Amino acid sequence: xxxxxxxxxxxxxxxxxxxxxxxDPISGHTALYWYRQSLGQGLEFLxxxxxxxxxxxxxxxxxxxxxxxxxxxxxxxxxxxTQQEDSAVYLxxxxxxxxxxxxxxxxxxxxxxx
Amino acid sequence: QKEVEQNSGPLSVPEGAIASxxxxxxxxxxxxxxxYRQYSGKSPELIMFIYSNGDKEDGxxxxxxxxxxxxxxxLIRDSQPSDSATYLxxxxxxxxxxxxxxxxxxxxxxxxx
Numbered sequence: 001x002x003x004x005x006x007x008x009x010x011x012x013x014x015x016x017x018x019x020x021x022x023x024d025p026i027s028g029h030t031a032l033y034w035y036r037q038s039l040g041q042g043l044e045f046l047x048x049x050x051x052x053x054x055x056x057x058x059x060x061x062x063x064x065x066x067x068x069x070x071x072x073x074x075x076x077x078x079x080x081x082t083q084q085e086d087s088a089v090y091l092x093x094x095x096x097x098x099x100x101x102x103x104x105x106x107x108x109x110x111x112x113x114x
Numbered sequence: 115q116k117e118v119e120q121n122s123g124p125l126s127v128p129e130g131a132i133a134s135x136x137x138x139x140x141x142x143x144x145x146x147x148x149x150y151r152q153y154s155g156k157s158p159e160l161i162m163f164i165y166s167n168g169d170k171e172d173g174x175x176x177x178x179x180x181x182x183x184x185x186x187x188x189l190i191r192d193s194q195p196s197d198s199a200t201y202l203x204x205x206x207x208x209x210x211x212x213x214x215x216x217x218x219x220x221x222x223x224x225x226x227x
Contacts, residue, residue, distance in 0.1 A: 031213060042220065043158070043202060048213040055210045091157055101146060103215065105157040 002027065004106030006092050012112045013082055021077045021109045025094030032075050033095075033103060034067055035059075038088035049075060050097070082113045117141055120203050120218035129227050133190040137203030137218055140184065144205040147179060147186045148215065152200045161188070161201075193225040 005024045013019050025032045034046040045059040049069045060066070064083075069075040079086055089110050093103040120137050127133045139147070146165040150158035164170045164177040164186070176189040186205075190197055200220040207214060 033213065033215075035215075035217075043217040045214045045216065050213065056214050058211075059214070101148070101163045102160050105159070108157055 004092055004094050004104055006090075006106040006109050008109060009107065010110045010112075012114065014114050015084060016081055018078065018080045019082055019111065021079075021090050021111070023075045023077070023092030023094075023106060025073065025075070025092070026104055029094035029096055029104075030072060031095045031097055031100065032069060033093040034075070034077050035091045035093065036088040037091060037108070041088075043091070046077070079111075082111075084113050087111055087113045116218070117216045118203055118205050118218040120201075120221050122219055122221060124222040124224055126224045126226060127193050129193060129195060129225055131193050131225075133193045133197065133223055133225070135188040135190075135201050135203070135221050135223065137186040137188075138184055139186065139205045139216075141205065141207060141216075142181075142184065143208050144216075145208050145212065146206045147177070148204040148206070149175075149177060149186075149188045150202040150204065150217075151197075152202060152220070154199075158202055190223075193223075195225050195227055197225050198223060 007022045033048040037043045047057040051072050064080045067077045089108040091108045092106045095103045118139050148163045149161045152158045162172050164179045170177045174191045178187045202220045203218040204215040
């Protein structure tokens with residue numbers, strides 16, 4: 001069956017531009033998670049959704065980062081006024097319910113800020 | 115101090131040997147612990163999870179948890195070259211953070227023929 005999908009797979013942008021990253025979870029999964037992975041910081045939690053609500057957004061690094069989920073399915077992570085330190089692989093995962101033991105990861109979006 | 119710590123390695127073992135990967139955590143409120151494998155350029159995939167003290171076995175893999183020592187380990191028996199990857203240890207908290215996984219930096223494992 002279809003796994004978690006993310007788009008675009010690669011995004012190159014200029015410093016100061018806004019970017020939108022999209023995640024489409026596994027069908028029927030109500031929980032959705034955003035992480036980012038960079039060489040210096042490892043794999044870091046950003047935010048998770050249960051349905052359309054975000055009980056924990058403690059990992060968002062600044063107010064330039066926001067995420068939304070509508071219809072309990074697709075989620076968009078938006079980074080405004082991108083900075084070079086935002087360069088990373090942004091990973092999305094989903095599970096049947098938040099707190100379920102298996103989070104299935106998507107292939108990621110590699111973001112490069114020039 | 116990082117919440118989840120791993121020896122970054124690299125850990126090199128010969129084919130057929132036992133690979134032992136270790137992880138410590140600082141948050142005593144952590145509920146469950148996870149081992150993910152990540153091949154270069156790929157996304158993490160779950161190997162197994164554990165939430166009770168003791169051992170949990172799944173095929174060639176055994177996870178061990180000692181909550182008193184705040185220590186988690188993963189043993190890989192009969193290591194194969196295809197096991198060469200980065201192994202990520204993660205913990206999950208309680209309360210509103212039960213959806214959040216906190217990852218260690220990962221241990222690079224190389225299994226040589």
